[in-house]
Amino acid sequence: MLTVNDIHVYYGNIHALKGVSFQVNEGEIVALIGANGAGKSTTLKTISGMMHPRSGKITFLDEDITHTDAYKLPAKGLAQVPEGRRIFLQMTVMENLEMGAYIHKGKVPAEDFENVFSHFPRLKERRSQIAGTLSGGEQQMLAMGRALMSHPKLLMLDEPSMGLAPILVEEIFSIIQEFHAAGATILLVEQNAEMALQVADRAYVLESGSIALSGTGTELAQSDEIKKAYLGG
């Protein structure tokens, strides 16, 4: 579904991604783990068109999207929940969801909102509240709900567990599994390697801008290197 082939990405002259290649097949949850500054967010930003690689190629659903403008990608079925959530803080919960459905022509069907509320009942209670007044966990839920509104074929999540209490982390991960059970394909970036490897079918480990390891979630969870570097043992 998504193929990233040898991409090199720079911030000015900082070489952030040094030939990253991986792929995501339909129906999978693929995790991308790695330490701070490894290049995980850069990878997602490059896929979603917020940045463009200097060389290499990105293919999504058999289409070359390497240099496609970011705003054209949601209509092709790509959605990203960016790092730090980046919901529209001064807009209401409903308006945020409407923005998620921006590519939808005409009136957004009520079922789409209901679908989001079925995953996140708390958002329904708070539908007319200004998003900036939501708690951190609720904001994460809104960010995920907003991404669902475009009916993405591939959903990319950048550290959905960041800054959340353990109980909320569990909740967010079980929702990711709900999405998966409903047939969604997911590319998950996480620092919480333990949780990520539990839900992932396959995973890649990024280290200073290149893929250091890859395998199934279970394989990596048991590998000694991973245990030492990311799982605290």
Add this chain to the structure above:
Amino acid sequence: MTFLNYLLSGISLGSIYAIIALGYTMVYGIAKMLNFAHGDVIMVGSYICFFAVSRFALPPVVGVLAAMAVCTVLGILVERLAYKPLRAAPSLAVLITAIGVSYFLQNGAQLLWTPNPKVFPSVVGNGRLALFGGQLTVSYVTLVTIASCVVIMIALTLFTGHTKMGKAMRACSEDKGAAQLMGINVNSTISVTFAIGSGLAAVAGVLLCSAYPNLVPTTGSMPGIKAFTAAVFGGIGSIPGAMLGGILLGVIEIFAKAYISTQLSDAVVFAVLIIVLLVKPAGLLGKKISEKV
């Protein structure tokens, strides 16, 4: 009754500032830049209306529409040619460019239309409405100005609050990156904002020149600066703030002229601005919602 008269002229002048301030504030909200050429768009609009009505003897309504059309296109062009290439540049570079565009428009107007003042034909007529058995008279220009401001305020509130484009505009002014991830074309949203701001500037120009009929190539600069002040006063980036700031500024200016001193009125206006900003640095209605982690 003189008090009421002053109040009405204050609200009327303030309405003009408010309409101009809307353009400043909307553009600032979305492009995070101070478009100092905005005042000169007012002047261009006034000239277009002047020529349409005085030279081509077109009905005033057509003159206003022509001014709006030309200014809308001008606003889009200025953004595309002067500001868009600087989207990633430091804000100082953009500011200097805006000042450059401002002088370009003023000098262009001098070249095309000469610096000699033109007497602007009021598009509303010079009648006055007598109220309270003639104790209070209000000119039609004043009434039309206030009414236009109210209509514009309502229309913009509906637009930004209830239309898809309006909401996309608010989304872009909060976070362009996130807006793009929703599929919003940020460049065209910015164009639409410039178009609306410049169309409103044309209306403001026509109203301004109907009240103060002396049209020269620098006609737009002082009202432009006042309206910018009004936008900051109300809280830059906030649409209701621009409205409130504009009207208050107009009222303060007229009262200062009437009761303190004509020469000092501008000083009074700016003193009030400074005091407000000391107490509320974000302006009257400016707000900052902090992000939760």
